[in-house]
Amino acid sequence: MSRELIIALIVFSIVWIIVILKCIRKQTISIRYSLVWFLMALSLLIVGVFPKLMDLVSETFGFLTISNFIVGIMITLLMIVTLALTKIVTAQKNQIKVLTQEVSMLKKEVNNGK
Numbered sequence: 001m002s003r004e005l006i007i008a009l010i011v012f013s014i015v016w017i018i019v020i021l022k023c024i025r026k027q028t029i030s031i032r033y034s035l036v037w038f039l040m041a042l043s044l045l046i047v048g049v050f051p052k053l054m055d056l057v058s059e060t061f062g063f064l065t066i067s068n069f070i071v072g073i074m075i076t077l078l079m080i081v082t083l084a085l086t087k088i089v090t091a092q093k094n095q096i097k098v099l100t101q102e103v104s105m106l107k108k109e110v111n112n113g114k
Contacts, residue, residue: 009048016041033088036081043073 020037023029029037047054047070058069 006048006051009044013041013045013048016044033084036084040077 017038020029020034020041024031024034054066054069058066061069063069063072
């Protein structure tokens with residue numbers, strides 16, 4: 001990896017960690033959901049600090065170039081994030097359904113009581 005890419009990875013990961021911390025502080029994202037983003041930022045930082053590690057790992061998995069390996073990792077991470085967000089949306093959808101049913105039952109009780 002070139003020196004410029006290594007510096008860019010380190011700077012980007014540090015900036016990303018700062019952005020995540022600001023979001024947590026402003027309570028625009030919860031700590032629970034920010035862990036995935038921290039893991040991605042830390043993995044970028046590790047790649048930037050130990051670039052030879054990326055060479056070794058990509059060769060171990062049989063990738064011809066590091067860029068192909070990085071694209072594969074990013075696609076995998078995005079799929080994991082998408083799955084996690086899908087689970088969250090599904091749980092919230094179920095909660096909304098239950099709350100809607102409860103509110104409807106309460107309205108019916110209030111209207112029948114008049």
